[in-house]
Amino acid sequence: MLVSISILGILYVMAMVFLALFKRCRKFALWTGLVAVAVTLTAMTVTGSQINADARAAGYDSADDQRNATRAGITDPAIWRSQREAYLRTWAAEKAQKEAAAKATKDQESAQADATCRKDFNCWSNKFNRAATKACSPQVERAAKNNFEWTDSFTAPKFPRASINDNGASITYVGDAIKMQNGFGAWVIMTYECDFDTVAGSAVAIRVNPGQLAK
Secondary structure, three states, X not given: OHHHHHHHHHHHHHHHHHHOOOHHHHHHHHHHHHHHHHHHHHHHHHHHHHHHHHHHHOOOOOHHHHHHHXXXXXXXXXXXXXXXXXXXXXXXXXXXXXXXXXXXXXXXXXXXHHHHHHXXXXXXXXXXXXXXXXXXXXXXHHOXXXXXXXXXXXXXXXXXXXXXXXXXXXXXXXXXXXXXXXXXXXXXXXXXXEEXXXXXXXXXXXXXXXXXXXX
């Protein structure tokens, strides 16, 4: 009975969420939905407690313990208690093995994707542009002796140009989207370069000089 109430409650809450999309029904959906959530959570809690109680009455530690026994194909609680640890160790080892295999497959696929990307200039330089912008921008700013102002935009990023070094281990990103004030208070457009280590994911060195990039 409680299981049915829980299922109906979940369905009702989902219906109220949909109904809340309509302004005319929003108030009704909100209040009745909150009541349904309270009733459903109560029913689910009571149901879970009852299931655990039934499992303990049958000789198991909990409902999960009973489900594990069923998974092992054992219906006698006493036999299950004597073999439980062995089964749990076996299942844990199998899970760890599957996770390790999945990770190895993912790592291999990632390595293959990186190898393919590294051969493509646009792919490799774009891959690290965001990280380089985040790492290099503060260092460019620190090169300013006075005030500075970035002039980049969505269509004109901070580092629009790049050159790849050491077979992709390092990328030099270049831009001129910043103005810095000189000692006389005049604003000067600056060109900056940043050497970004693609392995360490960090800025290695920057160079900032007056002037604009050639178009």
